[in-house]
Structures are given as structure tokens and as C-alpha cells.
Amino acid sequence: MEDLSYIINQLGEERELYYNAIAPPIIQTSNFAFKDFASMRSTFEDEYAGDYIYTKAKNPTVDILRKKLAALQGAEDALITNSGSSAIFCSILANVKAGDHIISVRKPYSWAVNMLEVVLPKFNVTHTYVDGRDINNFITACQPNTTLIYLESPNSFSFELQDLAAVGSFAQSKGITTIIDNSYCTPLFQNPHALGIDLCLHSATKYISGHSDTVAGVITGSKARLKKIFDSELSNSGTSISPFNAWLLLRGLRTLEIRLQRISESTPRVVQFLKNHPLVEKVIFPFDKDFPQYELARQQMTGACGLFTIVLPPVSYQQIEAFALSLQNFLLAVSWGGHESLVMPKAAGIKPENYEIDNPEHRMVRLYIGLEQVEILIKDLDNALSVLQRN
16 A cells, blocks of 8 residues: 555645645536547547546546545555445446356345345346355355355454455456455455455445545446446446545545544453443454454454444343433444444344344344543443343
């Protein structure tokens, strides 16, 4: 990676082109004019490498962001979409055809599941879920028509990892494309491309934005792979990001490093408190030494940020609800990566009559540590956990 400070503050920002303004402008236009036939014709021939035609595909504000995110992720180029789910949609669809087979890790992000189980079967594309913690499961699941392996390391609830170098090496030996959702780690804390992974996805809604005020996705990879996506799936689906939302992400990038530093300092303190708490059965966090894949996490990740899960002891559905609602400094919400701390109980997605008190997965509660003072968050959690004794 180039110097981090240079990427965040200078790369792609040709300030002499916009009156030496410190903040880049929002080029809020739908259309671009050409000075002559030749430039228009050459851009029609290759819009990916050519001039600007239409903001649906390319825009100057978005291109500043593309350059920064590609450099941060150690890739040749980046495409920015209007959501993380559209990044998943475009990258997968660009790399399969009717009759192909996909290997995916178990329990990926819900819209990846929808892509695999609802969208692609319409085109006779099949899939196999595997426990990604063992490279042999990918090898065993591979079929003659396997063209894609979909990864999520760590995933965003129970945080299973895949050995990215091993999967990348196997896939390359078979000519199989690899895609990873790298949202948990951000570009700063994990570089899948260096480990042999072809395409890297991010929900930019989360840490990259950092302010919970925009929705976006990122795809990084080689120019050849991204041109393929740009020319068809991205342009045809119209899922590019707006100039204003790209500008919000540029603003978020300015503080990405310092936000992650604060969160990475607070999270281990909260994790340690909860590990020692009598009303917490288990804490699941990749950088905790009791995490089953701790050594692999330390090997391929340089940070673990603020997302982790606790397992409550056998308590009722109503007790889990009471715990979550007793928190004063954690908002009951999905997603993560903003300034605010969040709580998301697994039970919230389960009907009360289907809740199984003896199923540890039903008692999982995901926590996200934001930018609040860590002492306040620890006290809040302690008070909320005491509710479990009173109910």
C-alpha cells in the first residue's frame, strides 16, 4: 500500500482543476459534453477507459473515491455501487453463466444468500455451502462446472474465518474466480488481494462512511476484471453511486484511520469485561485468544475493529429483549461502522414461539463498539446484564 496519509488526503485530488478547493467538488451532473466527434467516438468504444459520458456509469467525484479505495485495498481499480448488496449482485453475476456452480461459505450476508438461493437458480446456477474453516471442504465441494468461490472472512455474526491464501491458491490452480466480502476488516486491516483473492467487496455504508448517513458498496480488483463488471452488470443495472454520496464517503475516509484506532482500543476492554462477567456465557471475537481461529486471525488480519458477539446464558426470549432495551448507550439496530454503538440480538429475527432456550445461537447478541467513552459503555452493559437476574 502507498503511504496511508497520502492516499486519504491527496491521491486523486487535482485541486488545481477546481480552484484549489480543499474539499473536492460534487460534480452534480447527469450528462457530459464532448468537444469533438473523435473524443465522443473513442469514449463510445470504451467508456471504462474513456472520458465521461453519463453519471450512471462514471463521474469525476466518484473517480476520486475509486482511486483512493483501490489504493487502500492494494488493487488496480475500484468500482463504487449504490449499496453493498449491489456490489455482491454485480460481482457474482459477472462471473457466472447458466449451468455454473458456486461454492460459498455457510451463512454469508443475507443478500448474498438471496442471490444464491433466489436469483441465480432462475438461470440454472447452483451452489454448495461449506464450512469455510477447512480448506478441504472447498476441495471436496468443487465440481467440473465450479466457476466461483464466495468468501466472507470473518463473517459478521459468528466470525468464522477462511484461510485466504489456501483458498486463493486452490482456486487459481482450478481457474476459479474468488470473491470475498471484506467489510468486517476494512481495507486497512486485511488485504485479500495479496493473499490471492480476485475480487474484494465492502459495504462502504459501514466503516468507510463512518457517519451512518449514506449507503454504498465497493468492488476492487484488477482492471480487466472490473472492466468486465463495468461494461455489463454495473452499467446495465444502473447501480452506480451518486456524486453526493461519493462525496460523503470521501469525507468519511478522512477520519477512517483515527476512528478505527479509537474503536480498536475500546473493543478489547469491553470484550475482557464481558468475558469476566458471570452473566455472559461466551464472547466471540477474532482477536480474543480463546477464539478458535485466533492464530489465523492474527496471521491474515492486522485489526479486528469493533464488532463481536456474546452468548447469553439460558434465558427466556423476554429476558433477551429486556437486556437489549435496557441499554442506554447502544442503539437497537442493524449494520455497524458508524460513531454510535449498536446491539442486535439474534432473537430479534426469531418468532417468540420458535425461540429455543437451549440453542446457543438463539442467545447470541451482536454488539458494535462505537466512539463513545469506553467506561460509559462498560457501565451500560453491566447495568443491562443485571436485568437478567431480575426477570
